[in-house]
Amino acid sequence: MSDPSGRLYYKNNRVKQLRAFCYTAQTGSISRAAERLFLSQPSVSLQIQALERELEITLFERRGPKITLTPDGKALYELALPLVDGIDALPARFAERYQTLQSGRLDIAAGESSTLYLIPDLLKNYMDRYPDSPVKLHNLVSADMLSALRNDEVDFAIGSMLDLPDDVAYRAVYSFDTSLILPFGHHLAGKERIELDDLASEELILPPKHLTTWRLVNLVLQQHNIPYEVRLEVGGWEIMKAYVERGFGIGIASNICITGREDLVVKPLPSVFPRRTYGVMWRRGRFLSPQAKRFIELMQPGFFDDPGASPQAEPRGDNRVFVPSGSPAAKPQSSS
DNA sequence: CACGCTAGGTAAATTTATGT
DNA sequence: ACATAAATTTACCTAGCGTG
Numbered sequence: 001m002s003d004p005s006g007r008l009y010y011k012n013n014r015v016k017q018l019r020a021f022c023y024t025a026q027t028g029s030i031s032r033a034a035e036r037l038f039l040s041q042p043s044v045s046l047q048i049q050a051l052e053r054e055l056e057i058t059l060f061e062r063r064g065p066k067i068t069l070t071p072d073g074k075a076l077y078e079l080a081l082p083l084v085d086g087i088d089a090l091p092a093r094f095a096e097r098y099q100t101l102q103s104g105r106l107d108i109a110a111g112e113s114s115t116l117y118l119i120p121d122l123l124k125n126y127m128d129r130y131p132d133s134p135v136k137l138h139n140l141v142s143a144d145m146l147s148a149l150r151n152d153e154v155d156f157a158i159g160s161m162l163d164l165p166d167d168v169a170y171r172a173v174y175s176f177d178t179s180l181i182l183p184f185g186h187h188l189a190g191k192e193r194i195e196l197d198d199l200a201s202e203e204l205i206l207p208p209k210h211l212t213t214w215r216l217v218n219l220v221l222q223q224h225n226i227p228y229e230v231r232l233e234v235g236g237w238e239i240m241k242a243y244v245e246r247g248f249g250i251g252i253a254s255n256i257c258i259t260g261r262e263d264l265v266v267k268p269l270p271s272v273f274p275r276r277t278y279g280v281m282w283r284r285g286r287f288l289s290p291q292a293k294r295f296i297e298l299m300q301p302g303f304f305d306d307p308g309a310s311p312q313a314e315p316r317g318d319n320r321v322f323v324p325s326g327s328p329a330a331k332p333q334s335s336s
Numbered sequence: 337c338a339c340g341c342t343a344g345g346t347a348a349a350t351t352t353a354t355g356t
Numbered sequence: 357a358c359a360t361a362a363a364t365t366t367a368c369c370t371a372g373c374g375t376g
Binding site: 016039040042043046063065066 | 367368369370375376
Binding site: 045 | 338340
């Protein structure tokens, strides 16, 4: 009764038939096979009949109460046994793999600041608690971070994002002010309150142009018509601090990188430099792995508590995305 | 007697129809 | 589009029958 339309009904369980057949061939008895399969004898008998009918071959020679494998039956048995074994071993094999998934790797994308100043303590905590879960830190700039999120190359990202695409969810967890960092003895170091104008014609040290901070500083200073000169462009906060310490110029840095161990003067900047928030980003709709959730819970206990873990939830009243109105730099650079 | 086969009934799975 | 209800199909069981 093979379907002339060629349509495959999944209820026509060929594997079940083959399993019944293989067991019968092995034991040389339908009843015996039925026992092993926890089925009734007729059930197995029917399975074999169906198989014979559908394949249009005879598998067993029925001679009274005895059955013997025909040559066709022998041939099919050799073909069928690996299939049945393969299917039946599937749960075990999957469990094997699932095990490695459970203690599976945690992939975190993060920018330099997060990697350097935010993640170490978190990671220490995480690894103390879950020593068997390996972690990979993907040190990426924000554009690469987005594509890593979109391609599911990472579980989530930690960082700060100026303009957020629709397909990525963000929740701020930390926020930091921006400060001016000066070498000791700099003429601004003794000043009570730093104004924006004070920055004019100072010799600035800034992080590279492709990083968010550069854009931010550039934006703020241009908007307020503060002329400035970049004396030195450096690769990161640590380098910037080192060069400020040695008197190459002054730097504008997010407080995230101020550890208190620096050998320099830190002055708060006027509030035109917005607080930057740092938090968690993930591809909208992504199912977060258990280990990812555990890590995020360490960052912010209760992160997943509110129903639906709404990505829209406001982060502790911070201004989370800095989008200056009417600025060309605020246009999101879409990568599609 | 031991074993496989057929029949008739039941529970579960699956599809179709219907409502929100 | 999704959820629920009704109808149909399928898988299986027990019981009884036939055969070497």
